[in-house]
Amino acid sequence: MKNFPRFYLRHFAVAATVGLLAVTAFAQDFRIGFVNTERVFREANMAKAAQTKLEQEFSRREKEVQGLGTQLKSASEKFEREAPTLPESQRVSRQRQLVEQDREFQRKQREFQEDLNLRKNEELQQVLERANRVIKQVAEAEKYDLVIQEAVYINPKHDITDKVLSTLNNAK
Incomplete structure (x- = not known):
């Protein structure tokens, strides 16, 4: 130097x-805001309505799948009790029936879960789109430069989730 x-x-x-x-x-x-998306999905009226709608839409199928599970369990327990006294051919035949019932139960359970998840994602997407519009409105009205939705840590003074929920829940 x-x-x-x-x-x-x-x-x-x-x-x-x-x-x-x-x-x-x-x-x-530079103003930064934070929105807790999980809270929005839990507490927004729109999200609660979507959850109720899904429960109504899928309750019958859920009971049906649970009924199949109960039938399979009782049939399996009955087979376990009776298996030692059954002739070989009858035991093999009932065992095949149980395996087939189990396959049917697993298939229906898987289809139910896939359909439920698909509909849940559709409903949550609508909530998320509406929430994002509200977040943008709040950010513009209060002059935020940046709004984030996920963070490892956030100082509570930057959390605008309550404002977003209030606007979401008061909107028609």
Whole structure:
């Protein structure tokens, strides 16, 4: 650094200080908000209505699948009790029936779960789209520069979830 004139060092120090002050001033004007999406999915009236709709839509099928499971369990328990006294051919035949019942139960249970998940995702997508519009409205009205929906840590003073929920729940 002997060859580097002091003049340049002084200019560099001044430029660095001015840059640091500019970043500090920018950071003070920069507003960040946070929205807890899980809370929106739990607490928004629209999300609760979607959950109720899904429960009504799938309750009959759920009971049907549960009934098949109960039938399979009782048939299996009955077979376990009677198997030692059954002739070989009858035991093999009932065992095949149980395996077939189990396959049918597993298939219906899988189809039910897939259909439920598909409908749930459709309903949650509608809630998310509406929530995102409300988040944008709140951000623009309150002059936020950035709104995030997932974070490892967030200072509660940046959480605007209550404002978003209030706007969502009061909207028609």
